[in-house]
Amino acid sequence: MSTNPGMIDPVLAQIDATLPAALDRLMDLLRIPSISTDPAYKQDCARAADWLVEDLRTLGFEAQAHATPGHPMVVAQGGEGGPHLLFYGHYDVQPVDPLALWDRPPFDPEVQDTPKGKVIRARGASDDKGQLMTFLEALRAWKAVHGTLPCRLTIFLEGEEESGSPSLIPFLKAHGDLLKADIAMICDTGLFQDTAPAIVTMLRGLLGEEIIVEAATKDLHSGMFGGLARNPIHVLTRILANLHDDQGRVQVPGFYDGVTELPEEIRAQWQNLAFDHAKFLGDVGLAIPAGESDRTPLEMIWSRPTAEVNGITGGYAGDGFKTVLPAEARAKVSFRLVGAQDPHILRDSFRAWVTAQIPADCRVRFADHGASPAGTMQITHPAFEAARSALGEEWGRAASYVGCGGSIPIAGYFKTYLGMDAMLLGFGRDDDQIHSPNEKYDLECFHKGIRSWARLLGKLA
Amino acid sequence: MSTNPGMIDPVLAQIDATLPAALDRLMDLLRIPSISTDPAYKQDCARAADWLVEDLRTLGFEAQAHATPGHPMVVAQGGEGGPHLLFYGHYDVQPVDPLALWDRPPFDPEVQDTPKGKVIRARGASDDKGQLMTFLEALRAWKAVHGTLPCRLTIFLEGEEESGSPSLIPFLKAHGDLLKADIAMICDTGLFQDTAPAIVTMLRGLLGEEIIVEAATKDLHSGMFGGLARNPIHVLTRILANLHDDQGRVQVPGFYDGVTELPEEIRAQWQNLAFDHAKFLGDVGLAIPAGESDRTPLEMIWSRPTAEVNGITGGYAGDGFKTVLPAEARAKVSFRLVGAQDPHILRDSFRAWVTAQIPADCRVRFADHGASPAGTMQITHPAFEAARSALGEEWGRAASYVGCGGSIPIAGYFKTYLGMDAMLLGFGRDDDQIHSPNEKYDLECFHKGIRSWARLLGKLA
Structure with a gap:
């Protein structure tokens, strides 16, 4: 033109x-x-x-x-x-x-x-x-x-x-x-x-969720209660550790429903882009792609869905040390979505998957931080x-x-x-x-x- | 008298x-x-x-x-x-x-x-x-x-x-x-x-340690980098999830070296104390002993060693949501020690155990928050x-x-x-x-x- x-x-x-x-x-x-x-x-x-x-x-x-x-x-x-x-x-x-x-x-x-x-x-x-x-x-x-x-x-x-x-x-x-x-x-x-x-x-679309794991009704002294009372940080970290398998795949049931492979012409075009992932990662002090082990770096950031913990907090994290068993622990988790992944179905699936891992004596709440499909x-x-x-x-x-x-x-x-x-x-x-x-x-x-x-x-x- | x-x-x-x-x-x-x-x-x-x-x-x-x-x-x-x-x-x-x-x-x-x-x-x-x-x-x-x-x-x-x-x-x-x-x-x-x-x-004695896991040189946008760059919260939660096995035993190598069983007369005296663990836990909204599955509640809090995460932080944990991959994540961990457990040997063993789980592209630092043996x-x-x-x-x-x-x-x-x-x-x-x-x-x-x-x-x- x-x-x-x-x-x-x-x-x-x-x-x-x-x-x-x-x-x-x-x-x-x-x-x-x-x-x-x-x-x-x-x-x-x-x-x-x-x-x-x-x-x-x-x-x-x-x-x-x-x-x-x-x-x-x-x-x-x-x-x-x-x-x-x-x-x-x-x-x-x-x-x-x-x-x-x-x-x-x-x-x-x-x-x-x-x-x-x-x-x-x-x-x-x-x-x-x-x-x-x-x-x-x-x-x-x-x-x-x-x-x-x-x-x-x-x-x-x-x-x-x-x-x-x-x-x-x-x-x-x-x-x-x-x-x-x-x-x-x-x-x-x-x-x-x-x-x-x-x-x-x-x-990519986005699903934002917050997990709040609650155990005791108040913060406890880890000397008095440690080894006997449930620690919600332990519960939360075990759940988050299960988010990916050792190949980097997200383990929430049904997570990959609606995820499609790249059309061949787009895959070819992206190969022509000659994405320099070593430079992309090197600029931030990293070297090794950490996502799904069978995907290219450009797929990892453009066309594959992800799960990332964007924030975690629990107990005392200031200067020094506090021997506390906190009453609750929290994490914010976001999912990047592709293809026809349905954020609302995934939210339900994620919450059910987390809830099933909550031991007796603990409760879990969730906060909704938005949901949008891929486009x-x-x-x-x-x-x-x-x-x-x-x-x-x-x-x-x-x-x-x-x-x-x-x-x-x-x-x-x-x-x-x-x-x-x-x-x-x-x-x-x-x-x-x-x-x-x-x-x-x-x-x-x-x-x-x-x-x-x-x-x-x-x-x- | x-x-x-x-x-x-x-x-x-x-x-x-x-x-x-x-x-x-x-x-x-x-x-x-x-x-x-x-x-x-x-x-x-x-x-x-x-x-x-x-x-x-x-x-x-x-x-x-x-x-x-x-x-x-x-x-x-x-x-x-x-x-x-x-x-x-x-x-x-x-x-x-x-x-x-x-x-x-x-x-x-x-x-x-x-x-x-x-x-x-x-x-x-x-x-x-x-x-x-x-x-x-x-x-x-x-x-x-x-x-x-x-x-x-x-x-x-x-x-x-x-x-x-x-x-x-x-x-x-x-x-x-x-x-x-x-x-x-x-x-x-x-x-x-x-x-x-x-x-x-x-x-009980006490060993206090802080783990700092570092990945990228700065906080990253989880949309740009998510799925490709290493997330230190994931690394940290996987390590902490390994701290105990499913029976509540601490998995750090050599952790139970020097732990002795209760003398029979003390065990008998403690049985006479008729510790009401249901009330002890019930007062803080809990009901179920969460420690080693083969120990009594009084052993869990008096005579068995423990590992507890007392604080964890990483990424954005304030109001709302921030799609960030943080540069680092931190946790404070304390160990309660009994018998002849040596806090200095355990510190070395813990640090080696954590370090062995740090993936390529990440670094780990430790902060010393004190060590004292049981008495x-x-x-x-x-x-x-x-x-x-x-x-x-x-x-x-x-x-x-x-x-x-x-x-x-x-x-x-x-x-x-x-x-x-x-x-x-x-x-x-x-x-x-x-x-x-x-x-x-x-x-x-x-x-x-x-x-x-x-x-x-x-x-x-």
Whole structure:
């Protein structure tokens, strides 16, 4: 798909010339600690939503923060002419603990020089504030050059993506008329192996569960009761140790129901990607694939389901030592789902499997931390080929259709509740440390991300 | 052993008449949050030591708080005439978490009416501030009546008992001349089944270890890396799940070396105690002995060695959910030791056993949280029979020689480093919730504890 150079070149020049101002705006947004999972930051989430509403209004949008039982949804309408595009991002961020491992305060962003180039360092720099601002900055440059937005646009920015999106489905159901467009563009993914642009067409689902094992009615002295009373940490660790067999397969009954093998053409395409798992693991100090022993590393992260314990706590874990038998122990477990695995059936199966391992004298409770199935994108809309072309021009390499280990349920929800296909593309890098201390977004990714969107809008407008 | 009623009756009357003032003093001491394991409370530990020095001086002792690399040791000398008794207690207390489970602030003590009588509610009320004050109050009453202390006395109050006593052995070695007496009396134990006075002659040892399993160099996103990268929580839970076999036996190689069977006469005596394990467990909401399947409940807590995980942490355990693969996971493990089990050999054996289970790509570190062997008391000193007699008169029931599941290494240290036998007796009850939220000490135990010591001093003086 070709572009009129007279239409796009001045926009790219405007982006280059105004990058410092774009960066300043991102810094402002990064200063707001919009951690959605922790109720202590509720007002900060509202502040981030309001900040975006104000910014969208300066671009000529009619914008509003819609209240929900959780955090607000920002929705904005603007522009004219086809196609009608919906852009989705999220303004909430992950918690920052362990805080001690951050080199600077996570909500005091800074541009830093590193051996690999300049980076924007802050919680949310990559996931997802930096990414969502690439689109808004592309629109700002477009408007500065052409006086209008490039086409009819709906902007939809969520504030609960990092906490299971509890308000999302009710909001989609209630506001479908506000949100339905020709296609959705979701900016919450990354480049392939740091340099190749990529469009995600295969997403894993996610099931989040918390196990709470209770034994005695109170914490006990391990000297008085140890060896006689049931220790809930022992019960919990024995259950979790059974989660995988020695080949790395998940042992919950029925877990692999609905899991399909890769189509041959996708398997061939992935082999061509020449995924360098030694580098991927080496960047985080590891060397050896630890998943199912009969699968390739790319399958492990893109097309195979997983079970991971994301958190465990019980007893005394502070400085020093406390000889306590705790009354309870807890673990948070997530499952990444693929194919037709049904998260609701799996939740029941997991709970039954855990419950069957609880000894007499103990009780178990569960907390539901969300469930979304896997998704496979339709790529028939012409925006997909336009995006491959635009990304190829900006990055100097063809864009690939890839899988994604993370779970971005919004794509499936757009299809289910609004009948709308979605295209996932973004500019994160594997070493962005999203969800970890010292999260960053490369300045190059921010800059070329803005330029990528401008190119794509030039092709679609 | 008989007592001169003219000598002891006025002391008992004085104790009864001045109980409210004794209680006020205990309340003052309980208000000091002397948590020894947490460095944040270092000044409070020093304050508690100073408070005791001041109080001992009002009783006519030459008292001093001796600085150590950790918390101070309070040592006081006073009185004349034989025998020379050393009294040991500890002024430090356990941490208070989980704070949310306390019904009132743990360092704001209060006397409360309960269905089972009046209780003193505060951290340290029973373990060990309330207990150590029973002895000082007995001396105060004695002095008020007779004008002098009953015999030559050394008071030795430690501030690191709840954090592994790191300064104790060096202090005993350096100050043996200050501390050596005819016999030590240690007040840090309880009544048997709430009503029968007891003298502990069999103590379990304690080995404290912390395991830190490290995998990636930073926390990872479980979507990006899950299924491929090693999860240290999985590694740790698999190791801990192997700690016991299905019969409750500890699987660390050589663990049972040095464990001896109970002598027949002790076994017979314990059978006569008619330990009601259903009530003991029922009081904390449990019903079923969970230890070695071929042992009696009393053996499980008094004469068999154990392994217990006292704390575990890894990943995100706060509100909500975080899809993280943590860089590390940690557990604190304690072993209760009996007979001739060697804690230093066991530490090496445990570390080797853990290390052998660490997969490639992971590392393990250990932290040492103390080691003390089990101890069996010599009961030849006439103070033992005097104590059985005094306790029997006060409580209306014969005192028993019993075991103790907890670890009170000081008794062994007195023997090893000062060549001095020790007698352990105290007035705690099983439901005192020591080391747990809502710790209490029954007012009856405090009152009759003071009277018990007065009676014993009357026999020994």
